[in-house]
Amino acid sequence: MTTNTPPDGAGDPIADRPALADAAPPVATEPDLESRLRQRRAALIDKLGALRGDVRPESVESRQKLKAKLSELAHIVKWGVVGGYASLAAPLTNKLEEWLTESARHLQPRTEPE
DSSP states (O other): OOOOOTOTTTTTTTSSSOGGGGSSOOOSSOOOOHHHHHHHHHHHHHHHHHTOOSHHHHHHOOOOOHHHHHHHHHHHHHHOOOGGGGOOHHHHHHHHHHHHHHHHHGGGOOOOOO
8 A cells, every 4th residue: 555645754644733842731611729719709708798788687697607608718728728729638629619619609699588
């Protein structure tokens, strides 16, 4: 079987590909854990600020829950994130992911009973 490919490799689809080192890094579809934690923390603080002047009992309770959630994150980060987010062990990463999941409930709008 004969091919019409030049001997120097020109026209070879594999040889025409750029080296992996020259390739652009893949685009991250999801922000890293640290970014998501910072965004969630900022959102909770914003909601806390919005509830500051509201004296209704449900708002007071909501503020207390938000403060407790923010305090929990501060505690986890203070005692668990020692060498930066890049070197987190799986148990701590799981705990922070759980915190993100649980804290999402605090950002959902409350539905009033009819």
